[in-house]
Amino acid sequence: MRQILFAGVIGLFLTLIGTPLLIKLLAKKGYGQYIRDDGPREHASKRGTPTMGGIAFILATIIAYFGTKLITGAPTTFSGLLVLFLMAGMGLVGFLDDYIKIIKRRSLGLRAKAKMAGQLIVGITFAVLALQFADTRGNTPASTKLSFVTDFGWSIGPVLFVVWALFMILAMSNGVNLTDGLDGLATGASVMVFGAYTFIGVWQFQESCANATTLTNPSACFEVRDPLDLAIVASALMGACFGFLWWNTSPAKIFMGDTGSLALGGALAGLAICSRTELLLALLGGLFVLITLSVVIQVGSFRLTGKRVFRMAPLQHHFELKGWSEVLVVVRFWIIQGMCVIVGLGLFYAGWAADK
Numbered sequence: 001m002r003q004i005l006f007a008g009v010i011g012l013f014l015t016l017i018g019t020p021l022l023i024k025l026l027a028k029k030g031y032g033q034y035i036r037d038d039g040p041r042e043h044a045s046k047r048g049t050p051t052m053g054g055i056a057f058i059l060a061t062i063i064a065y066f067g068t069k070l071i072t073g074a075p076t077t078f079s080g081l082l083v084l085f086l087m088a089g090m091g092l093v094g095f096l097d098d099y100i101k102i103i104k105r106r107s108l109g110l111r112a113k114a115k116m117a118g119q120l121i122v123g124i125t126f127a128v129l130a131l132q133f134a135d136t137r138g139n140t141p142a143s144t145k146l147s148f149v150t151d152f153g154w155s156i157g158p159v160l161f162v163v164w165a166l167f168m169i170l171a172m173s174n175g176v177n178l179t180d181g182l183d184g185l186a187t188g189a190s191v192m193v194f195g196a197y198t199f200i201g202v203w204q205f206q207e208s209c210a211n212a213t214t215l216t217n218p219s220a221c222f223e224v225r226d227p228l229d230l231a232i233v234a235s236a237l238m239g240a241c242f243g244f245l246w247w248n249t250s251p252a253k254i255f256m257g258d259t260g261s262l263a264l265g266g267a268l269a270g271l272a273i274c275s276r277t278e279l280l281l282a283l284l285g286g287l288f289v290l291i292t293l294s295v296v297i298q299v300g301s302f303r304l305t306g307k308r309v310f311r312m313a314p315l316q317h318h319f320e321l322k323g324w325s326e327v328l329v330v331v332r333f334w335i336i337q338g339m340c341v342i343v344g345l346g347l348f349y350a351g352w353a354a355d356k
Contacts, residue, residue, distance in 0.1 A: 004198060006068040007232045008239035014060035015243030019053065023160035023247065023254045026050035051254060052098045054260020056324035057240035058091045061267075064236035075225050078133040080233050084235040084269035087237075089122035090173055092264030119170060130273060137210060141224040147276040149351030150222060165273055172281070173265030174289035178295055178314045179243060180261040184249035185316060185330045187241050187256065189287050189337040190264045194238035196341045197271045198282050200348060201231025204275065207352065220352055222276070230275050230326040237267055250327050264285055267332070280348060286340030287333055291315050 025052050062084060069076055096118065097110040110118070130142035144161045145151040156164065180186035204227035207220065224230070242263075247253045258263075265288075272281035282289050294315035301309045310318040319329050 001202070003068050003072050003074055003228070003232050004202065004235045006071055007064045007236035008198075010067050011057070011064035011236040011239030012243040013058045013239075014063060015056050015240045016246060018060060019056045019244055019247045019254060020055050022053065022166055023050050024252070026052060035077040049255055051102070051253035051255040051257040052095060052259045053244065053248065054091055054094065054256040054258075054263050056254075057237070057244045057256075057260065058088060058263050060240040060243070061233070061236045062088065064240065065233060068232060068236070068244070070267065077226035077229040078129075079274045082141050083230065083233050083267060083274060085124045085129075086122065087263045087267040089125070090119065090169070090266030091259050093118035093122065094258035094260065094262035095263075098254040098259050107253035119173065119262070120166065123166045123169040124162060126169070127162040128271065130165070131161065135225055137223075139223055141274045143276055146278060147350050148279045149277060151276050164278075165269075168273065168278060168281070169266055169267075171292070172269040172285065173262045173290065175292040176265040176268070177258060177261040179288050179291045179316070180256060181314055182250075182316050182320075182326050182330050183252035184245055185333055186261060186264065187245045187248045188334050189285075189332070190268070191238055191241045191245065192272075192334075192337050192341045193268060193284050194234045194241065197234035197268075197275065198238060199230050199232055199345065200275055200277060201227045201229075203348075203352070205231065222352075224276055225274070227275065230271055233267075234271055235263075248281050250330065255314055277348070280344055283347065284341055284344035286344075287337040290336070294318070 014332045031050055031052060054095060065080065065084060066076075068074075093110075093115060097115055100110055101338075127142070131140050131144065134140050142161070142165070143151050144155040144157055146153055146156065146164070146321050176186050176190065179189060193216035204222040204224045207222055208227060209223050211221075244256070244260075249254065268285055268288075269279060272278050277284075291314045297309050298313035301307060311321040316329050316333060320326065324332075
């Protein structure tokens, strides 16, 4: 369990001291954020704020993970490395998107097809590799069965699994991206979900089927390949995002950009897939789902009826246009996210207890 503590503390420390250095570097190069002209007028003052801040917590998470392994002498695992690969790969796609926005001086970065191609390459690579590297019990990092608290039902096969994994990766990446519209909103919400996955990883490790001979009820064990290492990755992400939030909260000194939002979405999807809690992620990351649905509803309503349901989508901007202050929206949305995490963890525990 020392590894979890080390990973979280190292991630927190690195972003606390590293983010201001990144802010100075980005400001010196003039890498500032472009703001939508049709957005809330209060956002105009944010134009020019350094972006691509996701670089800070991506690097901090990777350093925290490998630094923890170096300090403790513990080996790395395929599950942990695959989640880190997915995070970094999606972050790279986001970085290219952000960089083009800045260089081309436009609010849209990569063309839609190029951005999608990058996400597909990273996602397919992750999904294919996640079905390899079986351990001594025959468990691979991912399973071809759908999962909620644990795997259930029958195998959907490797091809459908890749499609399902891609859907999760794209949905969560774009969900976090849509949520990242207010200072600290996506970062704070992500901290809560990564905290939940730290707990889930620890619990799965303690109740692992690999330790069935020492469990009071082996029938309630978890068949997850590397639960402790997933908890270490989640802890590193939680600490790194916490440190970044110090600089990203209102008034933000730096934005995470697509570099950060795509990376966080990829990490969340990777943790859910490897911990066999795929459908539970929809509840644990409930705020991301809610905000994504607001965009789907807005676009669908406008195309079908010519009318808008919200004053503006994503949902957080609707409440801003209703007169809520940015800080009020962020805090209340954090409360909603916190409730989603509490309910999600409650269902996770109830699912385990029901099998006892």
